Amino acid sequence: MFETCTARLALFYMSCGMRLYVSGGNSGIGKETAVALALRGARVIIACRDEEKARKAVKEIKARSHSMNVLHMEVDLANMRSIREFCKTFLQKEKRLDILINNAGVPSVLDWTDDNFSMCFGVNHLGHFLLTNLLLLRLKESSPSRVLNLTCSSYKYQKLDFKDLNYNLFPFFTYCRSKLANIYFTQELARMMEGKGVTAYAIHPGYVQSSWTCHYSILYRIFAQVVMFMFFISCEAGAQAVVYCAVSDEVLPHSGGYFADCRPAPLRAFARDSGVAKKLWEASERLVKLA
Numbered sequence: 001m002f003e004t005c006t007a008r009l010a011l012f013y014m015s016c017g018m019r020l021y022v023s024g025g026n027s028g029i030g031k032e033t034a035v036a037l038a039l040r041g042a043r044v045i046i047a048c049r050d051e052e053k054a055r056k057a058v059k060e061i062k063a064r065s066h067s068m069n070v071l072h073m074e075v076d077l078a079n080m081r082s083i084r085e086f087c088k089t090f091l092q093k094e095k096r097l098d099i100l101i102n103n104a105g106v107p108s109v110l111d112w113t114d115d116n117f118s119m120c121f122g123v124n125h126l127g128h129f130l131l132t133n134l135l136l137l138r139l140k141e142s143s144p145s146r147v148l149n150l151t152c153s154s155y156k157y158q159k160l161d162f163k164d165l166n167y168n169l170f171p172f173f174t175y176c177r178s179k180l181a182n183i184y185f186t187q188e189l190a191r192m193m194e195g196k197g198v199t200a201y202a203i204h205p206g207y208v209q210s211s212w213t214c215h216y217s218i219l220y221r222i223f224a225q226v227v228m229f230m231f232f233i234s235c236e237a238g239a240q241a242v243v244y245c246a247v248s249d250e251v252l253p254h255s256g257g258y259f260a261d262c263r264p265a266p267l268r269a270f271a272r273d274s275g276v277a278k279k280l281w282e283a284s285e286r287l288v289k290l291a
């Protein structure tokens with residue numbers, strides 16, 4: 001996969017002055033994406049919840065990309081107030097937003113956000129849903145612009161239950177549902193933005209040796225590290241899929257689509273249901289008090 005993506009990416013550079021925002025850019029796939037896009041000349045803003053980790057990451061991204069145009073802003077996606085404050089500051093400070101990368105995510109954990117949403121659904125879907133909506137005007141003003149949502153091929157193991165969107169029973173299933181929500185969100189966003197110069201893509205980056213195991217007990221962590229070492233790709237390789245959707249014009253006809261391995265990939269029929277996508281959008285609007 002790394003070779004395929006790298007070959008396809010070799011020709012693409014960003015025009016100077018492109019501005020992009022990456023959530024969760026302090027580690028894993030997000031950090032590698034930030035490095036790759038800063039190298040291509042973009043102004044990169046990583047949004048993180050931990051000031052110290054963010055500073056360290058900015059220093060590293062600057063050093064590796066030889067770009068000084070990298071900064072961080074604070075946001076906790078598990079807290080709706082923090083997201084609203086972040087967006088207010090962002091809109092005051094940044095006059096352009098060309099690419100929004102909704103990368104941050106929590107793996108299979110059973111926990112609750114500050115607003116009493118299940119952690120996976122709250123951070124992975126609702127947090128990014130609210131943030132994207134609050135920045136949508138800036139994306140439209142900066143068109144052509146793109147929204148990239150990191151999802152996972154494990155979306156296929158679950159369906160959404162509208163009677164219990166906050167499902168928080170089996171950790172892996174909560175994660176799968178949140179990643180399915182990312183796909184529906186991408187489809188509905190693309191539909192709503194048709195003709196408005198904003199396109200959206202859902203990306204499965206592959207199975208990646210990132211830092212998601214830090215959420216688990218020491219025993220599980222050791223087991224997972226061994227599995228990751230044997231079967232998973234590096235963060236740099238995982239980021240290629242994201243960078244491809246950020247910079248390649250080949251993706252433009254596929255707005256709303258699901259990408260894996262740097263190409264449009266088929267989805268299970270239930271994940272292509274536009275009625276469900278619309279219903280989730282409306283439910284999410286109510287939950288984050290947007291409407």
Ligand SMILES: NC(=O)c1ccc[n+]([C@@H]2O[C@H](COP(=O)([O-])OP(=O)(O)OC[C@H]3O[C@@H](n4cnc5c(N)ncnc54)[C@H](OP(=O)(O)O)[C@@H]3O)[C@@H](O)[C@H]2O)c1
Nearest residue numbers: 024028029076077078103104105150152207208210211212
């Ligand atoms: N790794 C894989 O195999 C894989 C496979 C498919 C899809 N994905 C998706 O790829 C994306 C990136 O994951 P990764 O593997 O790079 O994981 P990672 O290394 O654990 O990075 C996750 C990032 O999200 C941030 N984050 C978590 N909760 C947050 C919150 N409440 N507010 C703000 N930031 C928050 C983390 O910040 P902290 O450092 O502060 O925790 C971290 O920067 C995720 O959406 C994941 O679902 C990953």
